[in-house]
Amino acid sequence: MTEPAADDVVRFAERVLFLLGRAATTTTYKYAVLLGLVDVCIEQVAEDGAAPDVITTRQLAEKVTWLYFRHAERFAEGRVLRQNRRGQARILQEIVSYREARGMPGWHRARREDPEGFARLVDEVEWYLIRNPLPRLQLVGGRSIDLLYRIGWGPEETSEAPRRSDVRAYQRGEASAFDNRILLFPGVGEALVRLAGILRPVVERQWASMVARINDLPEADLERFLFAPARETAAAVRGPLWDLQEGRCFYCGGDLRRRTCQIDHFIPFARHPDDGIANLVLAHGRCNGAKRDFLAARRHVERWRMRTWDAGGRPTKALAYVAREAGRELDLDLAPATLATARAIYLHLPPGIHLWRGPSRDAFEVFEEDHREAFARVLVS
Ligand SMILES: [Zn+2]
Incomplete structure (x- = not known):
C-alpha cells in the first residue's frame, strides 16, 4: 500500500474541513456522507491494509442509514430533531417513518426481523444520496472541488441526473444504465482511513452543532444523543459473553460480578462506531x-482475534454461540467488516501511539514501526 506523505495528509484534512464548512447544503447530509465514506473505506480494507479506491452507492447508503437510525428517536422524550433548515431532511424522514410504523426497532433488529422492508428503506436512502448529497457535497459556490470522488454516473455537475427507473432496475438486480460506483481520487481512501480517528470527532462535533442551531437547543446534550451506541446493543449479549469468558474480565482476567460488569467495545466506539457482536x-x-x-x-x-475469527477470518464457534444465544445470528455477517476495521486501524498507526495495556489507567505500550508486522500477522485472515 502507498502511504501519502504527512504533509499531503494534513493538507487533505484541511481541505476536507473547508469543504464541510462551505458545501452548498441546508442539511446535515454532508457530515453523514463524509462519515459514511470513512466507515466504508475502513471496513473495506484489503488483507494488507490497503484502502479501496472504489466504493458503491449501496455501501454508502447502508452506512448513512446506520448513522441516521438513532437520530430518528425522540430527543429527551420530545420531538425528532430536525436536520434541515427548511423542514426535515428527507433521508431522516424516511427512517423516522420506517421506524415509527414498526414500533421503533433498532438497526440490528430491523435488519434481522424485516429484511425486505429494511432493504427497501436502504433503496430509498440510496436514491436520495444519488439525487442530492453525492453530486452536491463537492460544490462550493457553484464550482466543483474535486477533492474526494467522482461519481460513476457522470463526472460533471452539469451531467444529467440518473433516472429513477434506471436506479430502480439496478436495485432489483436487473440490467441498468446506472453506474453505482463512487470512484475515489488517488490516495483518498488511504487518507480517510489514516485520518478517521482525527476526523470523526471533529465531524461529529460540527454535526451536533448544526443540529443544535437548527433546533435552537444547547449543544451539550446533543453529541451523546446523536453518536453514543444505541441501547439495543447491550442486554442480550451479556449472558452469552459471560459464559464465553467464564465470568472473567476480558482485559485483566479477574472475576467479574454480574451486576457491575460492563460491555466494552473492543475497538472504541468513539473511534469507529461498530456495535456488532464481534466488537x-x-x-x-x-x-x-x-x-x-x-x-x-x-x-x-x-x-x-483468536476468540472472534478463525484462521480464515470466519466467525469462530465461540462467536457463533454468542450470536445464537443473543438472537443476533445475522450479526455474524458483519464480523468480517470488524476484522477489516482492526486492520485499517492498527496497520495504519503512526509510530509513537500509546496503546492501553492495563489494567491500571496508566499502563500503556508504545506502538513502534517494527510492531506493525506482528499486528499484520495477527490480523490477517
Ligand atoms: Zn478487569
Whole structure:
C-alpha cells in the first residue's frame, strides 16, 4: 500500500474541513456522507491494509442509514430533531417513518426481523444520496472541488441526473444504465482511513452543532444523543459473553460480578462506531473505565482475534454461540467488516501511539514501526 506523505495528509484534512464548512447544503447530509465514506473505506480494507479506491452507492447508503437510525428517536422524550433548515431532511424522514410504523426497532433488529422492508428503506436512502448529497457535497459556490470522488454516473455537475427507473432496475438486480460506483481520487481512501480517528470527532462535533442551531437547543446534550451506541446493543449479549469468558474480565482476567460488569467495545466506539457482536467483550467497570477511548495493546488484540475469527477470518464457534444465544445470528455477517476495521486501524498507526495495556489507567505500550508486522500477522485472515 502507498502511504501519502504527512504533509499531503494534513493538507487533505484541511481541505476536507473547508469543504464541510462551505458545501452548498441546508442539511446535515454532508457530515453523514463524509462519515459514511470513512466507515466504508475502513471496513473495506484489503488483507494488507490497503484502502479501496472504489466504493458503491449501496455501501454508502447502508452506512448513512446506520448513522441516521438513532437520530430518528425522540430527543429527551420530545420531538425528532430536525436536520434541515427548511423542514426535515428527507433521508431522516424516511427512517423516522420506517421506524415509527414498526414500533421503533433498532438497526440490528430491523435488519434481522424485516429484511425486505429494511432493504427497501436502504433503496430509498440510496436514491436520495444519488439525487442530492453525492453530486452536491463537492460544490462550493457553484464550482466543483474535486477533492474526494467522482461519481460513476457522470463526472460533471452539469451531467444529467440518473433516472429513477434506471436506479430502480439496478436495485432489483436487473440490467441498468446506472453506474453505482463512487470512484475515489488517488490516495483518498488511504487518507480517510489514516485520518478517521482525527476526523470523526471533529465531524461529529460540527454535526451536533448544526443540529443544535437548527433546533435552537444547547449543544451539550446533543453529541451523546446523536453518536453514543444505541441501547439495543447491550442486554442480550451479556449472558452469552459471560459464559464465553467464564465470568472473567476480558482485559485483566479477574472475576467479574454480574451486576457491575460492563460491555466494552473492543475497538472504541468513539473511534469507529461498530456495535456488532464481534466488537463486544465483557470487562470490569474499572477496566473499561481505564481503557476509555484508547486502542488496546497487542496482547489484547491477539486474544480478541483468536476468540472472534478463525484462521480464515470466519466467525469462530465461540462467536457463533454468542450470536445464537443473543438472537443476533445475522450479526455474524458483519464480523468480517470488524476484522477489516482492526486492520485499517492498527496497520495504519503512526509510530509513537500509546496503546492501553492495563489494567491500571496508566499502563500503556508504545506502538513502534517494527510492531506493525506482528499486528499484520495477527490480523490477517
Ligand atoms: Zn478487569
